[in-house]
Amino acid sequence: QLQLQESGPGLVKPSETLSLTCTVSGGSISSSSYYWGWIRQPPGKGLEYIGSIYYSGSTYYNPSLKSRVTISVDTSKNQFSLKLSSVTAADTAVYYCARQDGAIVGAGRRYWGQGTLVTVSS
């Protein structure tokens, strides 16, 4: 059974870089036709797409965040990671990692991690 687990600091200072890791169990991150991605949800608000990475290494980012986001994969650890630079209080949110199954980025069933709250504050 597929499981995704986010990990990383729960508190990040303004202007610093937010770093999160998603550990995948019950499936290989190297398998084809899967998009591994990050979505966030500010407290009490809706969902926002951050970006995705394909098993081949191709990346797709939300244009509004693209200049600050990097998503990468570590196949040896069956993990993928998110880095978001120059954070502000507006980046405070629950961050979810997810796998989307399908041939097209943005389409298909999405499996979600449990989410992790990251607060940006000094």
Next chain:
Amino acid sequence: NFMLTQPHSVSESPGKTVTISCTRSSGSIASNYVQWYQQRPGSSPTTVIYEDNQRPSGVPDRFSGSIDSSSNSASLTISGLKTEDEADYYCQSYDSSNQVFGGGTKLTVL
């Protein structure tokens, strides 16, 4: 870029049927698949419909999805409402440059 607009809230009684709409602001709703997610309070979202009208295994057939090109919108219909269906529902679609979520609809079953 485009937006997906959902009603802020809907309410209906147990046993009834409710439909939640998701209207695309630009570009054809039929050109890119629509997904629907359910998020119960304090929980992660789960997929209830993918690729417009496909239901994942384990999701009851009371949930169905459809596309209406004339109104450029997608709809999630839940029949035989149960109190456990009370949740936030989000639509999601994409284009060549981004993925977009609707603002979410709070479903109250009372």
